Amino acid sequence: MALTIKYLLRYKRFLLLNLIGAFGFIVIELGIPTLLAQGISNNFDGRNPAYMTTLAVKMLICAVVGLILLLIMAYAIDRVTSLIVRDIRNDLFTHIQRFSADDYERFGVSRLITNTGNDAYMIMQFLTLILRTGFIAPLMLTSAFVLIFRQNVPLALISIGMTPIIFIAVYFINKRVHRLSAKQQKGLDNINQNMRENLTGLRVIRAFNKESFQTTRFASLNTTYRHISDEMYQKLAFISPIFSVVFCTILVLVINLGSLYISRGELSVGSLSGFIEYIFHALFSFLMLGNVLILYPRFEVSTSRIQEIFNTTPTILENPDGVQSNEHIGHLAFDHVSFSYGDGSEERVLDDISFTAEPGQVIAFIGSTGSGKSTLARLIPRLFDVSQGKILIDGVDVRDYQLQALRKKISYVPQKATLFAGTIRENLLFGDQSATDEDLASAVEIAQAKAFIDSLPEKYDTVLAEGGSNLSGGQKQRLCIARALVKKAPIYLFDDSFSALDYKTDANLRRRLNQELATTTMIIVAQRISTIRNADKIIVLNEGQIVGTGTHRELLITNAVYQEIAKSQLTEEELAI
Ligand SMILES: Nc1ncnc2c1ncn2[C@@H]1O[C@H](COP(=O)(O)OP(=O)(O)OP(=O)(O)O)[C@@H](O)[C@H]1O
Numbered sequence: 001m002a003l004t005i006k007y008l009l010r011y012k013r014f015l016l017l018n019l020i021g022a023f024g025f026i027v028i029e030l031g032i033p034t035l036l037a038q039g040i041s042n043n044f045d046g047r048n049p050a051y052m053t054t055l056a057v058k059m060l061i062c063a064v065v066g067l068i069l070l071l072i073m074a075y076a077i078d079r080v081t082s083l084i085v086r087d088i089r090n091d092l093f094t095h096i097q098r099f100s101a102d103d104y105e106r107f108g109v110s111r112l113i114t115n116t117g118n119d120a121y122m123i124m125q126f127l128t129l130i131l132r133t134g135f136i137a138p139l140m141l142t143s144a145f146v147l148i149f150r151q152n153v154p155l156a157l158i159s160i161g162m163t164p165i166i167f168i169a170v171y172f173i174n175k176r177v178h179r180l181s182a183k184q185q186k187g188l189d190n191i192n193q194n195m196r197e198n199l200t201g202l203r204v205i206r207a208f209n210k211e212s213f214q215t216t217r218f219a220s221l222n223t224t225y226r227h228i229s230d231e232m233y234q235k236l237a238f239i240s241p242i243f244s245v246v247f248c249t250i251l252v253l254v255i256n257l258g259s260l261y262i263s264r265g266e267l268s269v270g271s272l273s274g275f276i277e278y279i280f281h282a283l284f285s286f287l288m289l290g291n292v293l294i295l296y297p298r299f300e301v302s303t304s305r306i307q308e309i310f311n312t313t314p315t316i317l318e319n320p321d322g323v324q325s326n327e328h329i330g331h332l333a334f335d336h337v338s339f340s341y342g343d344g345s346e347e348r349v350l351d352d353i354s355f356t357a358e359p360g361q362v363i364a365f366i367g368s369t370g371s372g373k374s375t376l377a378r379l380i381p382r383l384f385d386v387s388q389g390k391i392l393i394d395g396v397d398v399r400d401y402q403l404q405a406l407r408k409k410i411s412y413v414p415q416k417a418t419l420f421a422g423t424i425r426e427n428l429l430f431g432d433q434s435a436t437d438e439d440l441a442s443a444v445e446i447a448q449a450k451a452f453i454d455s456l457p458e459k460y461d462t463v464l465a466e467g468g469s470n471l472s473g474g475q476k477q478r479l480c481i482a483r484a485l486v487k488k489a490p491i492y493l494f495d496d497s498f499s500a501l502d503y504k505t506d507a508n509l510r511r512r513l514n515q516e517l518a519t520t521t522m523i524i525v526a527q528r529i530s531t532i533r534n535a536d537k538i539i540v541l542n543e544g545q546i547v548g549t550g551t552h553r554e555l556l557i558t559n560a561v562y563q564e565i566a567k568s569q570l571t572e573e574e575l576a577i
């Protein structure tokens with residue numbers, strides 16, 4: 001609730017407008033029955049038509065003013081709720097944007113999507129309801145009770161005496177609903193996750209003939225969700241009848257007792273009809289409050305889910321007092337770096353890694369799959385933080401930079417080629433928004449992507465599907481390389497970025513990179529010896545440890561792990577060199 005109040009207070013103007021609308025509504029809603037009761041009492045036989053006309057005009061004015069005020073209220077509610085949901089979504093997005101890979105993994109992408117979509121929408125629904133009824137219902141209820149007491153005390157006591165039944169029933173129902181609502185939202189997360197996986201893995205699913213398996217899995221999640229929803233709505237369905245039963249009982253008692261009072265001359269017909277009218281207003285306010293109570297547990301669950309995200313401090317913290325800019329030299333040093341994923345208690349993925357890379361050097365990493373090469377690359381731009389030791393760039397610990405400043409120094413091509421929906425040009429400009437057409441053309445030429453872009457009918461304006469799925473693996477890789485080249489940073493990180501290229505393209509690309517990036521620091525992670533054999537320094541990783549450092553020639557002679565990799569890839573002739 002505190003979260004919602006914080007956002008509500010941003011729009012005090014609209015809240016005031018809402019309050020004005022609500023007050024007018026109450027006066028008029030209760031004003032008309034008061035006028036009606038007066039009319040019935042004073043002029044029941046119709047002998048004073050002038051009085052009736054004045055009364056009718058008064059009632060009409062009440063109705064028109066009421067309508068105008070209602071419109072003002074509706075406008076205020078629409079504005080304030082849509083603005084608040086926009087703010088919540090924007091703030092969530094900005095906050096999530098700062099999450100590290102670890103944080104994403106903890107919550108799961110699907111959950112974060114449900115938070116920004118469904119949970120935020122639930123808050124909007126509840127706010128609309130509470131603003132529509134939050135002021136009106138309690139005020140109307142109080143005024144109705146005051147008027148009821150003024151009409152007849154015994155009747156009023158009977159009516160009010162019955163209401164605790166409703167509160168007790170709603171309290172117990174809502175306790176159950178709260179639990180079910182939490183399960184329901186979790187169920188929605190699962191459905192979203194399954195849907196996402198299904199859509200992104202469509203090709204694999206088809207190739208493995210797993211459509212029916214996936215359909216069954218989805219249907220089962222969907223059924224679980226339906227069961228939870230059914231159970232929840234069944235519980236909620238009790239609330240309305242309880243209201244009706246209690247109010248019908250009140251009405252029966254009031255009419256019976258009221259007629260007795262009338263026959264004894266202790267109550268007028270007008271007063272009884274006014275009383276019944278007020279009872280209906282009280283009922284109406286109760287029903288409005290009932291709707292708020294029905295929605296409240298679900299709102300509470302959605303709010304706490306969103307609050308949990310806001311309460312999560314990203315594990316990679318910005319260093320606001322950090323270095324904003326220093327000289328872009330490109331000197332990189334790992335100083336006894338160790339790392340493990342998660343909270344640091346798991347097995348070490350990198351163990352005591354130390355090396356340096358100077359501008360103009362090509363440093364290559366090779367090692368079997370799972371040896372920690374990608375992990376090592378991810379530590380440099382602080383996608384994860386080291387568990388022990390430190391990484392220095394241009395003499396400064398990466399944690400002592402402001403994140404923007406640090407990442408400006410690094411052009412990173414991740415192992416998994418990631419492109420965005422949009423044109424090729426837009427994707428390339430991701431590297432640097434201010435890049436000119438010549439800059440793009442040069443990057444594309446170096447990345448060996450010119451020929452294939454030129455062959456496309458729309459060239460740079462070719463629209464890429466989500467994730468670049470309308471390109472081949474090698475084309476995607478080349479665009480990712482070009483994007484990194486557009487960024488022009490002093491340190492380049494290529495994480496297995498040449499794996500989907502044929503030997504010739506790979507060779508051409510490396511030749512052009514060596515020419516163009518002669519003064520930068522290049523870190524290349526590769527599986528193929530041919531890709532790295534000319535590197536200034538090759539570092540062999542095995543199970544997170546450095547087991548060899550040297551040039552291709554040196555390692556061929558001295559390093560058993562390297563020899564093994566080399567034997568599996570090179571011919572006898574090549575090995576002999
Ligand atoms: N996000 C993660 N959370 C937990 N463990 C991870 C994560 N990413 C990788 N690992 C584990 O860390 C180890 C090193 O993985 P890494 O991706 O660095 O290997 P790699 O050398 O790049 O392998 P490959 O050549 O297959 O790309 C592996 O055992 C892997 O299971």
Ligand SMILES: [Mg+2]
Nearest residue numbers: 373374415496
């Ligand atoms: Mg890897």
